[in-house]
Every structure is written in C-alpha cells, then in structure tokens.
Amino acid sequence: MENFVTGILINGLLIGTLYAIIALGYTMVYGVLQLINFAHSEVFLTGGVVAFEIFRVLSPAPGAEPGTGMNPYLVFAVALVTAIVVCGALNIVIERLAYRPLRNAPKLVPLISAIGVSLILQDVIKLLEGFQGRFQLAVNVPGAFTRTVFTVADTNVKGIDLTLLIVAAVMLFGLNRLVNHSRVGRAIRAVAQDRVTAGLMGIDSNRMISLTFLIGGALGGVGGVLFALKFPNLDPYSGTIPGIKAFSAAVLGGIGSIPGAVLGGLVLGIIENFLGSLSGLVFIFPKLAFLGAIKAEYKDVGAFIALIVILIFKPSGLLGRNATEKV
C-alpha cells in the first residue's frame, strides 16, 4: 500500500514538475498579451529535438566503452544552453512574425495564427529529421541519468529525476528574482498590467514583450531537454499532449499567475497519476473490485474532469486573481 502510494506521489510530482515548467511559458505570454500561445508545445518539443541532436553528436554511442566520450553532465549543460538559445530565439521570431502584426486585430486572429505556427513547426521538425531518415527519435541518454540513485518504497529514483527537480528549482528561483525583484521584471509586470500606460512611462513595450517570449521560449527549451531525458522517445507530434496538459495546468493554477502555473502543474501531475493508478488498488484491497473498471485509459478524462470541477468553483483558477473588467 505505502509502496503504491509513494510511487503515485513521486511519479506525479516528477511529471507535474515538467508540466509546471511548460505551463510557465503559456502563463507568462498570456500575462502580457492575453494570448494563448498554442505554438508553445512545439517550441517545447524543439528543445527536446535539440537535446536529441546534442546527445546524438556529443555523447558516446550506446554500445561504447564506459568512461569514454564527454562528461554526461557537461553534455547536458551544452544541451540546456543550446536549447535555451534556440527556443528563446525561435519564440522571439514567432512573436515578431506571427503575433506582432496582428497585435491590434480581434483576439481570435492571433489565436488562429498561433495554431498555424504550431502546425508549421511540427512539419518543419518532421522535415528536418526526415531528411536524415528519422521519425521516431530515440534520445541517446547517458547512463548517468538512467541509473537508479536511490530507491524509496520500491520506487526507483533515477539521475534524471533528481536533475529534473534541481533544474526546475533553480529555474523557478531565478524566474522569481527576475520578475519580482528586478527593473526588467517590473517593466514586464507594468506592460502586463497596462501596455499603453507603461508606454507613457517610457517602457518600450515591444521589447518587454519580446523579452517575455524569450523567457517563455527558454523555459520551454529547458522543459524540452528534461522531457527528452525523462521520456527518451520523441516524434514530431510528441509536444502536443504535454502541451495541452501544461496549458490545462496553467488554467488550473490561474492563467497569468506564475506561482499558479507551478501549483497547477504539480496538482495536475498528481491527480493524473492517481486516477491512472486507481484500478491498481484492487490488487491491495480485493474488496474494491469496482475500482477495476477505472482503467488507465481514463486517466486523461479524470484529469480534465478535475479541471472542470475546480474551474466551476473557482473560475479564475487556484491562484488566479479575479480580473475586473475595465470600463
């Protein structure tokens, strides 16, 4: 019993952390532009593909002698930096080309162009990897990350799991410093509150919006690298499902709120894992045979029912503020 629940909590926490990192990208962009950047799931996947390429080129091949090749943590650092640069730049370009020209158009228009960008990016990834004859990308994860570091109640905690938590913690701390305790952060928050007034106060709102996309993209890139290491099989469509889940996490936590995105991600990860595992209780308590009907295939349904229930009672999300309509 304890083993079973511990497994659910640990795995839920890990996937929830990933959702949280991706959700930050959605929530920050929404905060400044009230735009749901549907292309974020592909920006995130681009991070994963960057990781695939870096590990493919720099890491020793799976069959190589142990101890040869570059230090795995160094390769990981290279992958992180490359993904931050590539995804950040990609997000800026997307904003410049697909959203900025539509800034004054009705809200639905940039939404459609976001979906368009998402489809285009999927196909670009498919094209680039397809040229090299690949569709299913099996990431060459170094042994250091797949090795079990310790075992809690029959659940193996691996190198990547610890890396994931450490990187996420560092990133959240850094993001908090940047947004809440720096001049740039104050400028971003000002633009988020009221773009026109912020402009009157001498803030270059276009630059701040670009910066927000840069940060969002960089977070997505980091998320992609971590995702690629934790679930080392990607294809051009792998970003969609985690993207939708992360978006839901952002809504669950209150879209536009940074702590909300983190909380939403963790809650969604744990709920999802709990519902997916529910039928397993039958093996521990044979009397609960009816639970056997709640199979793993309902785990997504369950997660979204939870989302709907929470939004019915708290429409602005767990940590969202009620937006007052400006008149």
Place this chain on the structure above:
Amino acid sequence: MKKLGLSTLTLGALSLGVLALGSANAATVIKIASMSPLTGSSSDLGLQIRNATELAIRDNKSAFTALGFDLQFVAYDDQADPTTGTANARRIAADNSILAMVGTLNSGVVIPSSEVLAPSHVAIVSPANTNPKVTDRGLANMNRICARDDSQGPAGADYLVSTLKAKRVYVLNDKTPYGQGLADAAEAFMKTKSATIVASEGTEEKSDFSSIIGKIKASKADAIYFGGLYGQVGPFSKQLREAGVSIPVMGGDGYDSPDLLSLAGAGAKDIYFTTVAPPLTAVPAARVLSSRYNAAYKKPLAGFGIMGYDSAKVVISGVLSAIKANGNKLPTRTQVETAIRGTKLSAGLLTGAIDFNSVGDRTSAKMYIIQVKNSAAGKLDFSTAGTVTVKSSKQ
C-alpha cells in the same frame, strides 16, 4: 501519317505472331507470375517474394522441359497499392499462358486482386497475406501458406502459458483495432488455459507509463501481453525495466522493427513477439537457398523470401500434377486451381509439409516466436525462441 502508323503496327503484330508461332513449335510456354511491391517503401519485402519465386522457377525448369513445356517467370509490381494490384490482375487474367500466381505482400492488395482473378481461375498461393478475410471469402483460387492474423494472439498466449509458465498475466492494448484484437484473442485463449488475467486495459499513452507500471508491480503479474506497435512498446519496456520489473512482455508482429531495440534500449530484454515470417535462423533447411539467393541478388535472404520460395514450390508442383493428370498435355487454369488446392507436399519444402483446408488456409501453419536477448556479441538482438504450430479450425 495515321495510315502509315497503322500499317507499321500491323506489320509488327504479324511478325510478332510469326515469332510466337515459332517458339510455340519448340515448346508450349507456361508462365508463373509473382505479384508484390517491387518499388516503394515495402519493396525490400516485395523483392524477397519476387526473387525467391524466380529462383524456384529456375530450379524446376528442367522438369517442365522434359514434358515439352517452357516454364517462364513474369514479375508484376503492385506498389503495395490495391488499384495497381487489380490492374495487374486484369493483365494476368488476359495472358492465357499464365496459369498461377505467387503473391502478394499486402492483404489489402490480394483481396481485390483475387476477386478479379477468380472468374478466370488463376490460382494464387500467398506467402504473406495474414488477414482472415483473404481466405474467409471462400474463393476457389485463393490459398496461403502463412498463418492467419487471428492465430497470432492465441499463439503468443500459448507460448506465454505453456513455455514461459506464466500464471498471472497483465493484458494491455494500444486501443487500435490491431492491438485490441490481438490482446482480446490472447486473453480469451489464456482464460481457457487456467492462467489468471490480473487486469486488462487499453492505453494511448506514448511517454509516461508510470501509473500502469505502478499497477503492474502491485498486481504481482508474472507476464505481460501488450497488443501494440513497437513505437509504444519500446518506451513502455524501457520504463518497465528501469522500474525494476523484468517479467516477459509478449506481443504480435507490430513489434518487428529494429527501432524496438533502440527505443527500449536495455529494457528490450525478454520482449517476445509472434510473426509469420520465419527468421533465417529458424529454418536450417534454407541455408543452401540463402547462399544461392545471396549470390544471385547480392542481398541476404529473409523471411518472406523463404515463404515465397515455398509458395512457388506449391504452385510448380500444382501445375506439374495438373499436367500429369491431363495426360502430359497443357492443363486448363481450372485444372491447375484444383490441383493446387489439393496439394499434399512435404519434400523439398523449407517450412514443413503443406496442405490446404477447404478455404485455402494451410492446415498446420507455423508462427515463429522471436525473443530479444543478448547475442553472442553481447548486444541485445532478435533471436528465435521457438515455433508454435497453428492448426486451422476448418477442415
């Protein structure tokens, strides 16, 4: 201009006719066709069928020459496309010297093509078409020497229960008709064999299997049957093994890809699957053919080549016995069709004796069990764990 063209054509046709007459005087031509994809993404497999048929025909030419016939081979390319296949079938039906055909690779191609060929009684012996509908339509000209799709689930389940001694099996499927069909058939079989099905569920999950794996641990299952494709089973097995579960994972031919090994990594160990295409190592009798194939086509012989060779042998022996039954004269297509359905052959075949039931299924077809295990070189690779003989349910 038009007139000139026409007369040239007539002249050409005339001279061709003379030529044809000339060769007919020497020996009556009998053609055996092959149809498989020779271009496109599955041409690797299709070429195996074509080349093996050609080899078998070359091997048996002399038996026909002795009877005063000239045995010839003609290959058709169906591009794995039903439309191209039926167009080919019409051409085959129109060429009266073609008495029978070996093919195809894809069930989707052979189903409409066999319907086109049925009225003209061109017999087909298929090395690779596994869909139940291929023979369930009861066409007199349609036969196959491979096992049926609906025997895959039971064959895998049988191996799990009888050979691997599984008692508690966790059944999973990928929620596609293919995967769910396999898993349901396997589950039904295991229930008759006193194995406990601890759970049976479907999942479309592609990356995070932790909740399912948690349940597998809690269920104390000693084997898993997963009806699905390598793209899902690979990552699943990887995570399963990393979570410390080393029980066997069994599935169908949807696992049969080298990508399974790269996706599952070290977790591929003890994945098993069933397939109708025999691996070369499982057919010792094919060793001689393999080196001849290599010499002739500069490519290694593979499973569908072995099946193609045996299919061609069945066709050739059918035509020969039709000739003999007809007093050493050219038999009709209907006579060949009947002779092939009545095949009782064991000598010289690579995959064991062949005879057909009333609808053209092989009465005891073979299903090969492939296991992922460490090869001599210390790397994880496919190896043959055994064969399961599948008896046809019909007489």
